[in-house]
Amino acid sequence: MSEPAVTTEDADQKVNILIVDDRPDKLMAHEVLLEELNQNIVKATSGKEALRCLLKEDFAVILLDVNMPGMDGFETASMIRQRPRSETTPIIFISAVNDTENHVSRGYSLGAVDYILTPVVPEILRAKIMVFADLFKKTEQIKRQGEERAKFIRAQAARKEAEARQERLAFLADASNVLARSLEFHDTFQNLAHLVVPRLADFCIIDIADDFGMLQQVAVAHRDPEQAAMLENLREHYPSSLASRHGGTRVFQTGKSEMCCDMTEEVLHDLFDREEDRQLIRALNAKSYTAVPLRARDRVLGAITMVNTTAHRQCGPNELSLAEELAQRAALALDNAGLYKAAQKAREEAERANLAKDRFLAMLSHELRTPLTPVLTSLLSFDSEEDVPDKIRPTLQMIRRNVELEARLIDDLLDLTRISKGKVQLSLEIVDAHGLLRNALEICQADIDQKQLVLELDLSASHVRLEADPARVQQIFWNLIKNAVKFTAQGGQLRIRTGNDELASELRVEVSDSGVGIDAESLPKIFKAFEQGERARMGGLGLGLAISKSLVEAHHGHITAESAGRDQGATFTAVFPLTDVAAQEESNGSGAAPADRKTMRILLVEDHEDTNRSLTQLLRRRGYHVQPAHNVRNALDLAATEEFDIVVSDIGLPDGTGVDLMQRLNATRPIAGIALTGFGMEEDIQKSHDGGFYHHLVKPVDLNKLDSIIQKVPLVERS
Structure with missing residues (x-):
């Protein structure tokens, strides 16, 4: 193996040479002798000082005097050899003692590289020193090269490890993308x-x-x-x-x-x-x-x-670890897929069950509503007759209230479904809240009188016009009053109050009673559907308050319940915002006078015989020209021979649907239409509007409301 070449930088580098002698003159002489070598000369006057120097520096060669007081040269050399850092440092003994054989043997036994007797020949000493200086430089160069090589190998290994780690992370990232796709x-x-x-x-x-x-x-x-x-x-x-x-x-x-x-x-x-x-x-x-x-x-x-x-x-282990990490992510994706499918299946089953429930409620509503329509219309007909005996009128009114109550219960079931789906739709207009409150109170008046309740009515609010759905607001008031009457014993008290806040930005309606009250445990749940607590013994479905809360909130208001406890009565407070539109309407008065009534030709299509007959009679009494039909075919035949302004049609007919009828009528001659049906779900209403109907009324029909809508229907101009 060839020796490493000494670079210019290495050649110029000075090495340390240590001279140890107890005599200062000899130290100076040796220093002068070696000065022309242009190296770093370090002097020590004792063995202890030499050891201290070796703790601080590395030396290319040590010139060590044998005869020194205290610790002589041999003892000093022995101590030097005990330190790993200096155990191979070349030592040249210099001595004036002529016991050459004994001293030389001992010196070499301590690892000395030479033993020189004084007087020293300068050229020989300088030559020997330079040999060890060059050897030291080459040794240091080899060390540096070894360190650089080791550093290079470590850097390569680190780079390969980093690249492998990066490849591992990139692979796992790609795997995650595949698994998440x-x-x-x-x-x-x-x-x-x-x-x-x-x-x-x-x-x-x-x-x-x-x-x-x-x-x-x-x-x-x-x-x-x-x-x-x-x-x-x-x-x-x-x-x-x-x-x-x-x-x-x-x-x-x-x-x-x-x-x-x-x-x-x-x-x-x-x-x-x-x-x-x-x-x-x-x-x-x-x-x-x-x-x-x-x-x-x-x-x-x-x-x-x-x-x-x-x-x-x-x-190896790294490859196994990567495979296990991949398997862990794949297993998680597989498990999530299983959970998703299970959740999807459960959701689909729930949706099917919910759809079946909605269909059942829709059909139940239709079947229950249809028989109520002729009853209600007949009652209205009797009530308008002047020759009906006065003693019969209270009975007729009682029958009417119970028919309307039955219709309200049906509506509550459908409202609960709409609310759960977030599909409550409001027909907003400017309304008089006091008027709606009086209407609701009038409906409940018979029950109030029957229980002989003491009614306190304090309508102190000066700002009462709301932008609201009148039917829904009256429903809220009716629910609150009906609830108070229901849970108040015979001879109890009922108080209804209204008021405004200081800024006249809200209308507050309070309904209080002296009834059974609400215990602290039930109070937080009082607005939940079917939650009645101890009040369940009074009967009912427990839907009115839940529906009222949702309807109040749909009007951007809020409702609260308060009670001191059982048998301490209860107070329900509904708060509605007063809008700028309502305030403007209020300041301008109640609006223009109603327009003159329009006399129109109506095609009435209803397959339920009693409903058809009673509606025909009542509409004719109100001045309308009415032609009754019982199915699609009959209606089309009448429309082919006579012009009509409006068609009032049931949706479910024996030979088709009201939607089919409207589409076929509009295909030949456009006509306005009102759907009159027992189906009142949101999708039913949407189908009616999509089919061309102007309005969708749910049975049992309020004749006054039907009359009002007929008057509002925009008529189609004939060419």
Whole structure:
């Protein structure tokens, strides 16, 4: 091996030379002698001082006097050799003692490189010193080169490790993207297998357990297309039951990873019992394999098997760790897909059940409402007759109230469904809250009189005009008053008050009673549907307050309940915002006088005979020309022979639907329409509007409301 070349930088570098002698004159003489070498001369006057110098610096050579007081040169050399840092530093003894043989032997025994007697020949000493100086420089250069080489190797190793780590993170990121792309795990795992090949393995098999504990091959990939077909049929060549010993199945059974870096014949015999199975693996040229379990929530869901057909791939703890990290992410994705499918199935079942419930409620509403319409219209007809005996009128009014109550209960069920879906729709207009409150009170007046309740009515609010849905606001007031009457004993007190805040920005309506009260435990739940607490013994569905709360909030207001406890009565307060529009309307008065009534030709289509007959009579009494029809065919025949201004039609007809009828009528001659039906769900209303109806009324119909809508319908001009 050639010596390392000394560079110019190394040649110019000064080395340290240590001279140890107890006599200052000799120290000076040696320093002068070596001065022309242009090196760093360090002097010490004793062995102890020399040792202190060696603690601070490294020296190329040490000139050590033998005869020194205290610690002589031999003792000093022995101490120098005991320190690892200076155990190889060259020592040249210098002595004037002529006992040459004994001193030289002892000096060499202590590791000295030379023993020189004084007087010293300058040239010889300088030459020897330079030899050791050059040797020191070369040794230091070799050390530096070794350190630089080691540093370079460490840097390379660190760079390779960083690159491997970056590749690992990039691969896992790509795997996460694949796994997050879809919840259809068959496609996802097939894409994952193609990601594994060729980045981690030469071929890959992914097995997932079915509901019966059998492994099913869901994905396979091979870098060699010619081998892919053989791999696709791999499951046909060896069993996938839990009794099999091959890697994927064993890993699934034990839940522990396996790595085999050398697929020897012994390994093949351990994995496969049949020779044809071993032949297949040999044909695939498998050299090593890694199998890792798909584990999530303490369950093993399947396994990923990665096989290499070449020997150049790494096979060790790092590769196993990466495979396990991949399997962990894949298992999480598989588990999430399962949870999503379960949740989706549950949601679909809930939606089907909810849809079935809505259909049932819609049909129930229709079937219950339809018989009420002729009853209510007949009552209205009797009530308008002057020759009805006075003693019968209270009975007629009682029947009417109960019919309206029955309709209200039906509406409550449908309102609850609308509220749960967030589909409450408001028909906003400027309304007089006091007028609506009096209407609601009038409906409940008979019950108040029957219980002989003491009513205190204090309508002190000066600003009462709201931008609101009048039917809904009256419904709120009716619910609150009805609730107070219901839970107040015979002879109790009922107080209704209104007021405004200081800024006149809100209307406050209070309904108080002296009834059964609300205990502290039930008070927070009083506005929840079907929650009545101890009040359940009074009957009812427990829907009125829940619906009222939702309707108040739909008007951007709020409602509260207060009670001192059981038998202490209760106070319900509904607060509505007063809008600028309402305030302007209020300042301008109640508006223009109503326009003159329009006499119109009405085509009434209703298959329920009693409803058809009663509505026909009542509408004719109000001055309308009415032609009744009982089905689509009958209505079309009438429309073909006579012109009508408006059609009032049921939706469900024996030979079609009201929507069909409207579309066929409008196809030949446009006409305005009002739907009159027992179906009152949001989708029913939407279908009516989509079918061309101007308005959708739900049975039992309020004749006054029907009359008002007929008067408001914009008529279609005839050409």
